[in-house]
Amino acid sequence: MPDPAQDVLHYSATPQDAHQKGRRRWRPQWTARMALIPAMAITIFCFYGFIIWTFVISLTRSRLLPVYKFTGFDQYGRLFANERWWTAMQNLAIHGFLFIGGCIVFGYLLAILIDRGVKAEGLFRTVFMLPLSMSFIVTGVIWQWVMNPGLGLQEAVRALGWAGFEFNWIVRPDRSIYTLAIAGIWQQVGLCMALFLAGLRNIDPNIWKAARVDGIPVWRVYLHIITPMMRTVFFTVFILMSAIVMKAFDLVVALTGGGPGFSSDLPARFVVDHILNRQELGLGAAGAFVLLCTVIAVIAPYIYFELQKERSGRGH
Amino acid sequence: MTKLSKVAALAAFLSTGVSAGALHAQTAEVLHWWTSGSEQAALAEVRKVFEASGGEWVDTPIAGGGNARAAAVNRMLGGDPAAVFQFSIGQQLRELADQGLLANVDKVASEENWDQKLPPLIVKAAKYDGDYIAAPINIHGENWMFYNKAALEKAGVDVPKSWNEFVVAAQKLKDAGIIPIGLGGQPWQERIMFNSVLLGVAGREFYAKLYSTLDDDLLDSDTMRKVFETFAALKPFVDEGSPGRNWNEATSMVIKGDAAFQFMGDWAKGEIIAAGIEPGTTVGCAFAPAIDTAYIMTVDAFAFSAMDGEEATPAQAKMAHVMLEPDVQIAFNKKKGSIPARLDVPADSFDSCAQTAIKTLQDEKTHLVSTGLFGVPSAVSGAIDDSISNFWNSTDMSPAEGQAQFHQAISNAK
Numbered sequence: 001m002p003d004p005a006q007d008v009l010h011y012s013a014t015p016q017d018a019h020q021k022g023r024r025r026w027r028p029q030w031t032a033r034m035a036l037i038p039a040m041a042i043t044i045f046c047f048y049g050f051i052i053w054t055f056v057i058s059l060t061r062s063r064l065l066p067v068y069k070f071t072g073f074d075q076y077g078r079l080f081a082n083e084r085w086w087t088a089m090q091n092l093a094i095h096g097f098l099f100i101g102g103c104i105v106f107g108y109l110l111a112i113l114i115d116r117g118v119k120a121e122g123l124f125r126t127v128f129m130l131p132l133s134m135s136f137i138v139t140g141v142i143w144q145w146v147m148n149p150g151l152g153l154q155e156a157v158r159a160l161g162w163a164g165f166e167f168n169w170i171v172r173p174d175r176s177i178y179t180l181a182i183a184g185i186w187q188q189v190g191l192c193m194a195l196f197l198a199g200l201r202n203i204d205p206n207i208w209k210a211a212r213v214d215g216i217p218v219w220r221v222y223l224h225i226i227t228p229m230m231r232t233v234f235f236t237v238f239i240l241m242s243a244i245v246m247k248a249f250d251l252v253v254a255l256t257g258g259g260p261g262f263s264s265d266l267p268a269r270f271v272v273d274h275i276l277n278r279q280e281l282g283l284g285a286a287g288a289f290v291l292l293c294t295v296i297a298v299i300a301p302y303i304y305f306e307l308q309k310e311r312s313g314r315g316h
Numbered sequence: 317m318t319k320l321s322k323v324a325a326l327a328a329f330l331s332t333g334v335s336a337g338a339l340h341a342q343t344a345e346v347l348h349w350w351t352s353g354s355e356q357a358a359l360a361e362v363r364k365v366f367e368a369s370g371g372e373w374v375d376t377p378i379a380g381g382g383n384a385r386a387a388a389v390n391r392m393l394g395g396d397p398a399a400v401f402q403f404s405i406g407q408q409l410r411e412l413a414d415q416g417l418l419a420n421v422d423k424v425a426s427e428e429n430w431d432q433k434l435p436p437l438i439v440k441a442a443k444y445d446g447d448y449i450a451a452p453i454n455i456h457g458e459n460w461m462f463y464n465k466a467a468l469e470k471a472g473v474d475v476p477k478s479w480n481e482f483v484v485a486a487q488k489l490k491d492a493g494i495i496p497i498g499l500g501g502q503p504w505q506e507r508i509m510f511n512s513v514l515l516g517v518a519g520r521e522f523y524a525k526l527y528s529t530l531d532d533d534l535l536d537s538d539t540m541r542k543v544f545e546t547f548a549a550l551k552p553f554v555d556e557g558s559p560g561r562n563w564n565e566a567t568s569m570v571i572k573g574d575a576a577f578q579f580m581g582d583w584a585k586g587e588i589i590a591a592g593i594e595p596g597t598t599v600g601c602a603f604a605p606a607i608d609t610a611y612i613m614t615v616d617a618f619a620f621s622a623m624d625g626e627e628a629t630p631a632q633a634k635m636a637h638v639m640l641e642p643d644v645q646i647a648f649n650k651k652k653g654s655i656p657a658r659l660d661v662p663a664d665s666f667d668s669c670a671q672t673a674i675k676t677l678q679d680e681k682t683h684l685v686s687t688g689l690f691g692v693p694s695a696v697s698g699a700i701d702d703s704i705s706n707f708w709n710s711t712d713m714s715p716a717e718g719q720a721q722f723h724q725a726i727s728n729a730k
Contacts, residue, residue: 063695064389064411081728083721084702150557171501171559173709260501260559260709262702277382278698279408 051292058285066281075286085287088265089294091177095266096245098181099188103241104234106185107192112222114193115200125197129190136187140254143183144170173263176256180248180264183255188244192237199233200226235306239299246295267291344631345374346618347391347398349384354586358651362453366638371631392417397621400635405441405450405617407693412619413444419620419628420447421636428640433658437683438615447626450617451636453645454654457673458581458612458686459512461604462567462588467494467576478605479516479546486553489576497550498566498575501559503705504688505566509579510704511612511687512604513547520610523684527692530730535723544707544715544722551708559709571599579604581614585653585669596668603676611676614686615657699729 061071079085110128114121131139146152149168157165169175203226211221249268252258258265258273267287275284344366350359356377363373376398378384388401389412397417403409412418425431425448431439434452442450463475468485471492476482486496499505515523518539526534534540555575558566567587569575578584585595593599603609618639620632628636638644645656646665655666655673663674676682685692687700703725707718 064408065393065415078728081724083706083725144560148557150555168556171556173711176559257502257560259503259705261503261706263706263709274698276386277694279411279694280698283695 062281102185111196136250176264348402361647496553498569503701516606601669
């Protein structure tokens with residue numbers, strides 16, 4: 001384990017040198033540049049180009065086909081007057097918070113438990129990782145059966161004799177959104193666990209030895225020493241899970257179909273539904289653009305903050 | 317005849333093999349979303365006759381209506397259109413016509429006098445600027461009520477004739493331990509039930525006026541309030557497992573007698589027949605309770621891409637002709653569970669439910685449009701589904717609030 005203090009010393013000793021080294025790294029050979037052109041062109045055209053195109057379409061009154069008759073921000077007005085859109089956005093916030101939070105907490109706990117030297121570690125790792133090999137569609141269908149009040153968990157427990165048992169969240173409009181988080185966490189927690197485990201295995205054993213000498217209880221070592229050292233792993237997990245939340249579409253389609261009513265709808269499903277099924281290209285594009293802006297507004301400060309911290313940790 | 321058509325089909329098959337890629341004058345690619353067993357069997361009837369009369373059929377099935385419609389439009393915009401494609405008739409198709417992407421089949425239509433033979437509402441929907449841009453192949457009805465006769469007998473109730481009677485009967489069924497309404501809790505199914513209540517409580521004139529004008533006063537009216545109250549009164553008669561259920565699962569509940577009634581389109585007959593039951597025997601069919609007789613129609617249709625110019629190519633014209641031939645109409649619709657789009661086709665070989673429907677449609681006043689795919693613009697249609705479903709599934713929304721939300725959603729969408 002390189003001592004962080006030394007690290008800082010190493011970099012800050014010759015700032016001039018580090019600066020120049022950085023500059024040189026960013027001046028690739030012209031052949032390399034040439035090789036990058038196609039990839040850059042594709043990125044610029046397919047990614048940024050279509051973001052711009054989506055925005056342009058959202059300013060038109062396009063329904064089935066793209067037409068370029070501009071109506072200003074009318075589509076946004078219609079979008080914001082749409083109750084289903086707000087339900088979907090609210091659900092995104094609830095689902096995002098529960099799903100990311102759940103994955104991080106449970107993934108980290110599982111990783112710690114395995115890291116404590118549990119027997120048959122390989123078996124546990126495989127068991128927790130297995131759901132990841134299934135698509136969200138399959139996950140959705142499995143959980144739809146498990147949570148279906150007529151044939152799933154509720155019925156099974158009642159059959160065992162506990163007649164008053166209730167677990168009908170999937171058919172309750174006020175609870176259905178939580179079922180999404182349950183199924184989502186179940187599927188992704190294994191991946192988070194693996195990432196955290198890799199992080200824990202990178203911790204210098206000397207830290208544990210030092211902590212034992214000082215007589216610090218294990219939970220405090222994890223809470224106050226290990227966890228802060230795992231910052232970059234938390235960051236990675238957060239970014240990965242955020243991406244999954246933002247594009248969450250297949251899970252909700254398979255699990256609840258957005259229902260009951262539209263109580264468990266998510267923005268991505270709203271957008272696809274309006275563009276493909278309802279021939280509301282303009283409205284769907286407006287939704288997609290608002291979704292993008294929301295993502296940027298929520299994620300960008302965090303990324304900036306983390307990267308800034310990393311840079312200042314190394315550079316100054 | 318069948319032998320001949322087999323030979324023709326074989327010849328057609330061979331010629332595809334031999335002259336692969338060569339543009340045959342009578343070749344038509346058909347893009348559709350009919351992938352289930354009964355749907356494919358029905359379409360095969362059209363294909364058989366089309367090929368027997370010298371056409372060559374290139375089949376492009378795409379599962380899912382939304383996917384298929386998107387694929388048809390994308391291919392058109394990409395310059396490689398399918399000659400014949402299934403589409404819903406109405407606003408969206410007119411938008412395609414507006415862009416000059418469709419060919420018309422006026423020649424066939426006028427030769428065969430579609431104007432007289434098809435229901436006027438369907439004629440209107442299939443035309444753009446006076447030209448026929450689609451060939452309607454059938455009519456499905458959406459205000460059917462299927463019921464299990466044994467379940468009704470067990471609870472000692474008759475088939476209700478009004479919604480008040482229905483609520484009384486439903487309570488008796490519930491007391492007898494039978495689920496009164498087998499409902500698939502998906503927005504479009506909830507809307508089908510709502511429209512049946514709307515028609516039953518407010519009457520056919522109100523229904524027609526409401527959905528053709530989307531008038532604010534009608535949406536705000538007391539009649540509409542009563543519709544929402546009646547609809548809300550049905551909530552206790554649905555089982556807990558309803559949300560998200562597929563329509564065919566709900567149908568099989570009725571077939572098994574677990575549930576007594578299902579409000580569904582006549583495609584449910586396909587499930588009933590598949591279970592080995594003749595519709596109208598142990599599983600009965602009736603129109604949903606209503607103050608006057610009417611038929612909420614939804615139409616399957618095929619449209620024609622502009623290949624060269626506005627006029628349909630010979631292959632497209634042949635397809636339009638074949639689709640509306642009386643024999644094809646009978647064979648196709650018996651397998652599909654719908655009734656012929658042409659009202660002059662003899663009804664006697666159909667099951668009793670379809671015969672009732674054909675007889676009902678002879679009176680033009682009974683003709684109503686579904687809000688599903690062709691009655692109203694798709695944006696309005698979607699808004700209707702959303703707000704109905706939201707009201708149905710809400711535990712704390714009053715009928716007045718439901719009505720206000722319905723009105724608001726329609727105003728935003730139109």
